[in-house]
Amino acid sequence: MDLFSRSWTALRTAVADLADEDFARPSGCTGWLVRDLVCHLVIDAQDVLITLATPSDREPTRDAVTYWEVADTPPTGDDPLDALTVRLAAAYEEPHLLKFHLDDVGSAAGRAAQLADPAGKVSTRDEVFTVSDYLSTYVMEWTLHHLDLIAHLPDAEQPPAEGLTRSRAMLEQIAEAAFPASFHDSDALLIGTGRRAPTEAEQAALGGPASKFPLYLG
Template structure:
């Protein structure tokens, strides 16, 4: 399904908190994945990932391309010229075509390219000041802050890191700040994608997660606003509770949600699965 980004001055996703706080988790996760890949055997590179039809090599080819996009998008946004490249992007077909077109590039070259694009993204993020983190740039939901772009970049890579490592029995130990940032973002992403496609719903989604403890409140109206909350906050249409990593993977369409969702709140959670044409479990 083709994306329907919201461009312009009113972002569809707004995240509370210091904009630059995402830098540390993003940089750590990228470095950790590059280090893990450096010791891969040929068998590990060719092993099936959790992404249907993709080997681990294919996932890293994809992540190399996204690294390049994030760097381009952030740089353009910081210079006051946010891009609009994703207006015709299909998040299923376009990455598949890119991976299929990667040819017979060796795994050594795949790794070298990924490390180089990682270094470029890390260097760019390390150079940003408050104004840079607050500038508007492009992500799949549309024009959002550079900080929100970095949240999307972290979430996407965090999930794909597990797509590669979990089947190998090498799942990384969860880092609390990475899990919290990813959970906050993906909780907003689904409703934002739904709004961009014309959903008319509104309401409040709350997440009370443990291991690490993360409390998220997502206000959904004409846009999606994410803020910290107190556990058990009242007056919400939907509350999700449970293990933080399990909730994060469920919202990322990697495992089923274990709690019953009221029919009138299902739309809050279907934005991502509908966009990727994945039937929710």
Template structure:
């Protein structure tokens, strides 16, 4: 699955704008509600997303002339590198909870996340077409931006505050279709496809060996 630079850029900018609107509407009580991610409250999802967006912001600077070795679909099959080789998924889940709990109030986390979202939006808008190194892979900028449009859209669905950007959800659907090797049922909307493809709701029959994605 290859995504051109303009499409990936527009998708991620739209996803970040929709997330910023959701953050403006988030209250302390809502941030303490359960999310769609197993073991996480809404504020825990936001702590995890903040770390990811900071990493992504650094990735925008890692330009390269190397040929891409990963695309917008195969990226999701790779295991992200860990700073602690002994850590597992449960350690990551607990770390996000501890990080979110370090704030005096959940909206303190939101206040920390918002400038990262806005700064990343500026960086994404300034990116030129090319390639970047990220998490040990080389991706075209279009694919790199598309993966993060999907990441933001799925976590936006996780917190269930406002609606993710339609352009980002379309990219999420295309990603799930590409990994499944077939188009998801037409009666499912883009949000439902994203939720099933990324393991938040049941996967359609016959796709259990290819889906869901767990990231």
């Protein structure tokens, strides 16, 4: 629960620190500018609020690892929902409006997470999770999108180290394969999710596990 809050606070702070011109830069998400990614974060925050307000009396059907669906092909940005996000982001026109909306909805999502019972059960996508597992999935979501946000902003603050480490561990659990210990957590996440290709040296160091990566998570 604390790691969810730290990861989410760091990401929202990174958005708040963006200059207006940064919103027109590419993000690490295929086909999306930074403004499109920030709009997606608003939608994510709404999803957190909706899910935490959707209790279930059924037994959990998934956990923080099995939550993730793995696609066979990388995203292209042409998915209808991705295209809708681009149109919604453009409708804001001014970056400060996006910042305000994310701060407003995002703060509410953060408070709801802090107030939720970790052992409670909630439903989303016709699946049931414990609150703890559900929020754990968002540690990886926030961490990956933090890396996406700063992909072309080299001086920006990195995601929290503990979020990077936890996200790497989750990715390795999903893949049932581990990265070499020499890999920095952020490099493991970027390579492991197809956000960048490994160098020749990294490819050689990966060895057998290289066949398990990248994973295209959704």
